[in-house]
Amino acid sequence: MSAVAQNSSDLATTPEQWLAENIALSNRQIFRHALARFADVDARIVLLEADLAGNGDPFPARHGNRFFNVGICEATMIDMACAMAKLGYIVFAHTFAPFVMRACEQVRNGMAYGQANVKLVCDYGGVAGAFFGPTHHAIEDLAILRAMPGMTVLSPADALETVHATQAIASHDGPVYMRLGRNRVSRLQVPRVTFEIGRANCLKEGSDVGIIAHGEVGVAVALCTAQQLEDMGVSALVMNMHTLKPLDEAAVAETAHRTRLLVTVEEHNILGGLGGAICEVVCSLGLGRRVLRLGLQDRYDAYAGSHEYLLRGHGLDAEVAAQRIVALLPHPRPMAQATRNSI
Amino acid sequence: MEVTTAASATGSDFESLRTRARNVRRLILQLAGTATGCHLGGCLSVVEILIALFGHVMRTQSPASCYEPSRYDSDHLVFSKGHAAAGLYAALAEFGWVDAQLLIESYNADGSPFTGHANARVPGVEFSTGSLGHGLGLGVGLALGRRLREETNSVFVVCGDGEMGEGSNWEAMQLASQHRLANLTLIVDRNGGQNDGDTESILAQRDLLQRLQTFGFQAFEVDGHDLGALCQALQAPVASRPRAVVANTQKGAGLPMLQGKHAHYATFTATQLRRALRSLEEASS
Numbered sequence: 001m002s003a004v005a006q007n008s009s010d011l012a013t014t015p016e017q018w019l020a021e022n023i024a025l026s027n028r029q030i031f032r033h034a035l036a037r038f039a040d041v042d043a044r045i046v047l048l049e050a051d052l053a054g055n056g057d058p059f060p061a062r063h064g065n066r067f068f069n070v071g072i073c074e075a076t077m078i079d080m081a082c083a084m085a086k087l088g089y090i091v092f093a094h095t096f097a098p099f100v101m102r103a104c105e106q107v108r109n110g111m112a113y114g115q116a117n118v119k120l121v122c123d124y125g126g127v128a129g130a131f132f133g134p135t136h137h138a139i140e141d142l143a144i145l146r147a148m149p150g151m152t153v154l155s156p157a158d159a160l161e162t163v164h165a166t167q168a169i170a171s172h173d174g175p176v177y178m179r180l181g182r183n184r185v186s187r188l189q190v191p192r193v194t195f196e197i198g199r200a201n202c203l204k205e206g207s208d209v210g211i212i213a214h215g216e217v218g219v220a221v222a223l224c225t226a227q228q229l230e231d232m233g234v235s236a237l238v239m240n241m242h243t244l245k246p247l248d249e250a251a252v253a254e255t256a257h258r259t260r261l262l263v264t265v266e267e268h269n270i271l272g273g274l275g276g277a278i279c280e281v282v283c284s285l286g287l288g289r290r291v292l293r294l295g296l297q298d299r300y301d302a303y304a305g306s307h308e309y310l311l312r313g314h315g316l317d318a319e320v321a322a323q324r325i326v327a328l329l330p331h332p333r334p335m336a337q338a339t340r341n342s343i
Numbered sequence: 344m345e346v347t348t349a350a351s352a353t354g355s356d357f358e359s360l361r362t363r364a365r366n367v368r369r370l371i372l373q374l375a376g377t378a379t380g381c382h383l384g385g386c387l388s389v390v391e392i393l394i395a396l397f398g399h400v401m402r403t404q405s406p407a408s409c410y411e412p413s414r415y416d417s418d419h420l421v422f423s424k425g426h427a428a429a430g431l432y433a434a435l436a437e438f439g440w441v442d443a444q445l446l447i448e449s450y451n452a453d454g455s456p457f458t459g460h461a462n463a464r465v466p467g468v469e470f471s472t473g474s475l476g477h478g479l480g481l482g483v484g485l486a487l488g489r490r491l492r493e494e495t496n497s498v499f500v501v502c503g504d505g506e507m508g509e510g511s512n513w514e515a516m517q518l519a520s521q522h523r524l525a526n527l528t529l530i531v532d533r534n535g536g537q538n539d540g541d542t543e544s545i546l547a548q549r550d551l552l553q554r555l556q557t558f559g560f561q562a563f564e565v566d567g568h569d570l571g572a573l574c575q576a577l578q579a580p581v582a583s584r585p586r587a588v589v590a591n592t593q594k595g596a597g598l599p600m601l602q603g604k605h606a607h608y609a610t611f612t613a614t615q616l617r618r619a620l621r622s623l624e625e626a627s628s
Contacts, residue, residue, distance in 0.1 A: 046491070068487065071521075073514040076480040080518070083421075083484025086469070087492060106511075109474055110481070114463065 011037045015163045019187070026184040027162045027216060028123035032057050034166040035092060039063050045170060048081050048093040050074045074103040078120070082110035085117040090170055097122035097138030097179060098129070104144060111175040112148035119169045121178045125155070126217060126267030127296065127314075128182035130307040134300040138179075143272025145177040146245050152197060153245040154178045155266075157219035158188045161242060164195035172197055181216040181267070183307055188219065198243045200251035206237035209325055210255035210262050210289075214241045214274050217267040217311060221294075224318035225265070225325070232326060244274060249281050256287040261329050263292045267316065270295040292328055294321055360398045360570050363437050364390050365627050368597045370433035370443055372611070372619045379451040379459065380610025384594030384601070385503060386430030388534035388567070392590055393434040395573040396420060396499055403438075418496050419485050421470055423478020424503040424532060425461035432457055432465060440467035476509025478502055479529060483515050486527040486585075499577075501530045505537030508546045513558070519585040520559025528577060528586040529560065532567060534594045538607055552589050560587040567592035599626050 009017040011033055019030070036058040039045040046066040047059050050073060060067040070077045074095050081091040100107065100122050111118050122141065129136030145153050152174060156165040162180065169176045190203045200212075203219070204226055213222035219240050226236035239255050241248065256262055262282065264275040275293030282289055296314050311317065315324070371386045397403065401418040422431050429450070436443040449455035456464035460473025470481055482500035489496050502512065519527050531551065535542050542548060555562040563576035567590025576588045595601030600622045611619060 065491065070518055073518065075511045076483065076514040076518060079477050079480025079511070079515070080484030080487065083470075083481040084488040084491075087485065087488035089488060089491075105474060106477065106480070109471065109477060113471060 011163065012041070012167075015160060019159045019163070024184065025159070026182065027156065027159055028180045028182065030159050030162050031121060031123075031166055031178075031180060032059060034163045035059055035170075036062050038167060038170050039066065042090065042170065044088060044090045046084060046089045046091050048077050048084075048091065050077045050093075050095045050099070052095055074099050075106050078103045078106035078118070079110055081118045081120075082106075082114055082116040090117055090119070092119045092121060092170075094121050094123075096124040096129070096136065097141045098124060098136055101138070101141065101144065107145070107177075108148055112151050115150055116175055117173055119176045119178065121180065123180040124182050125179040125215065126181065127301055127310045128216075128267070128307055130310055131304040133304070134302060137301065139269045139296045139300075140272065141177075141179060142244055142268050142274070143276065146272070146277065150175060151245060152176045152243070154197065154243055155215040155218075156180070156242050157214070157216060157240055158185065160187070160192065161195065165242065168195055168197050179215065185216045186220060188223065190223070195242075198246045198248060200248040201240045201242070202237065202251075203240050204236065204238040206235040207258060208234045208260060208329060209236045210239065210259035211236055211265060212239045212241050212252065212255060212262065212274065212278055213265040214244060215267055217316060218265045218274070218295075221311075221316055221318055221321065222263075222265045225263075225321040228318050228322035229325060232322065234322075234326060234329065236325075241274060244277060247277050247281065249285065252278060252281045253285055253287060256282065256289045260289070261292065261325065262289045263294060263321075263325055265316070265321065266295045267311070268295055269298055271298055290328065290330070292325060294324070356399065357570050360394050363398055364394045364570070364597075365623070367394065367430070367433045367437050368623055369620065370436060370446070371429055372598075372616060372623060373447050374429040374433065374450050375609045375619070376611040376613070376616035377447065377450050378610075380608060381429035381450075381459070382426040382607060383429075383609035384536060384606040385424060385427040385532070385534060386433070387596045387598060387601070388592035388594050389424065389427050389430050389501065389532045390434070390597065391568045391570055391573055391592075392501060392530055392532055393430065394437075395570055395577060396501075397434055397438045399570075399574050400577045401499065402496070416496075419469060419482070419498045421472070421478040421482045421485070421498065421500045422461050422468070423472055423475065423481075423500055424506060425472030425474070426459075427503075428457075428459060428461040428473070431461055431468065435465065435467040438467075441465060475503070475506040476511040479512050479515035479519070482527055482529070483518050483522075483524065486519070486524040487522060489526055490522075490524070496526070498524075498527045499530060500528070501532060503537070504531055504533040504535065504548050504551070505542045505545070507531065507548045507551065516555070516558040516560065516585075523583045524585045525581055525583050528588065529555070530577075530588045530590055532592055533589055534592045534596075536594045536605060536607060540605060555587040555589070560585050562587040562589065564589045564591065566590075568596055597626060598622050
């Protein structure tokens with residue numbers, strides 16, 4: 001893990017400045033720093049690990065007595081977390097997203113059914129594990145977790161949102177699954193509004209296409225796609241759906257009313273994740289919009305490659321996405337760029 | 344909050360505990376006589392274990408003062424063999440946590456918290472169980488949490504022997520041993536049976552005592568229907584390591600008519616219930 005800048009500002013009170021001073025950190029590293037910082041002021045926070053803390057984790061260094069590395073025992077880690085939560089602790093548990101599927105039943109019975117105050121934070125979401133192969137990819141996790149009653153499911157998009165989400169879930173009473181990626185990703189240059197669990201943020205206004213996205217890859221691709229569309233004369237709205245459950249149905253309805261085509265972008269199987277969730281809302285509320293689901297194409301990537309290579313293979317690429325959107329955009333056709341520019 | 348601590352063992356204590364065991368068995372039979380029945384064999388095998396815990400070993404709060412399962416001033420019971428819920432509910436009724444009449448009337452009925460597998464919505468039930476292999480992991484978490492809080496409360500986990508097939512138990516045992524959880528006790532109700540037949544012929548738990556010792560437990564083996572022996576093993580001093588008690592029991596214990604039969608689940612007709620209750624009274628007279 002990269003060294004943290006010395007004489008740095010305070011992550012809790014001036015996170016934007018702290019992040020600017022620690023530009024090399026990935027979101028999953030930022031999560032660890034944020035949790036260690038919040039644990040400075042909240043003695044109820046404990047962290048369980050299943051042998052994947054890595055080097056340089058600030059939490060055990062600062063809060064050794066509240067850090068338990070259980071070894072390679074994901075299932076027992078979740079049961080332990082649920083029991084510790086019963087004694088009043090705010091229990092964070094971490095492993096890779098693909099490996100938590102082994103402990104699915106512990107998550108279901110202990111966390112969801114038991115409504116345990118456990119925050120399960122998993123990195124290696126999507127195909128961020130790239131060349132490590134599909135055993136280290138998680139393309140189904142959100143679908144599984146979303147189907148568990150009482151579970152809150154988050155997928156923050158960038159560094160600042162990861163800090164805000166970490167703070168929000170620590171204060172939220174109840175079971176949470178928060179999904180992170182693996183690699184360092186770009187930090188979004190968008191105006192920030194207050195982060196609130198269950199409330200989508202509109203990152204860009206638009207009137208032809210409504211793009212709804214989550215996560216480190218999904219939101220970045222959505223913003224790039226929107227830019228490409230603008231260049232083609234198509235006005236695109238971008239909605240950051242950082243909370244997959246509870247889903248902000250009002251934001252979906254509003255996006256549908258203001259545009260003519262809905263598009264979901266995510267680094268997850270197009271079945272059961274955000275794409276599935278939006279289709280459920282569109283149908284059940286009778287919003288009458290077609291939904292183009294961009295995401296992982298219901299297959300495992302059995303061949304090696306970089307993260308970007310694998311994403312391109314699934315069409316998670318702004319140029320490809322923009323072309324597919326324009327091809328599907330219903331009448332009235334968008335105004336030609338020349339016409340628009342002349343107005 | 345009233346807290347009762349473990350009493351010293353005297354002959355008369357055990358006589359009153361034996362009476363309680365009979366009461367619990369009678370109630371279990373009545374639950375087997377309801378429309379949906381219960382896991383009778385495993386309920387009857389675990390009776391003395393529950394009586395020893397609630398009646399003698401565990402520090403428990405008075406039921407009236409505490410509905411909330413996280414009983415901060417009391418010891419913990421994690422009933423991992425959740426299919427024997429009828430046995431647990433009956434024991435809770437005997438010790439005043441739930442109303443026996445209400446239990447018989449609403450067991451498994453529409454809208455009732457008395458589900459066929461242990462339900463944390465029932466006073467005195469700390470975790471909902473029923474899927475096997477979760478209790479010991481929960482127990483390890485409670486024991487570590489109590490230590491972190493610098494509290495001395497003990498944690499008791501009751502598993503079945505068939506349940507030892509679940510790999511998660513062996514994960515949890517390693518952790519109990521690694522963290523030297525002397526405040527944790529695993530009790531295995533070794534009744535020798537599971538859903539499809541004899542544990543010995545399906546996935547034998549041979550040398551269970553030795554395996555537990557190898558995994559770092561101070562392990563005792565007792566007759567699981569001998570209240571004196573159970574209490575002694577559950578209270579014997581252990582040196583900074585978790586404790587395990589292998590309680591050799593019989594499925595359907597206390598009911599001669601079930602001896603030697605594979606009585607995993609039973610739903611009694613009115614006639615069968617009368618016969619079972621008579622069999623119980625004859626056996627205990």
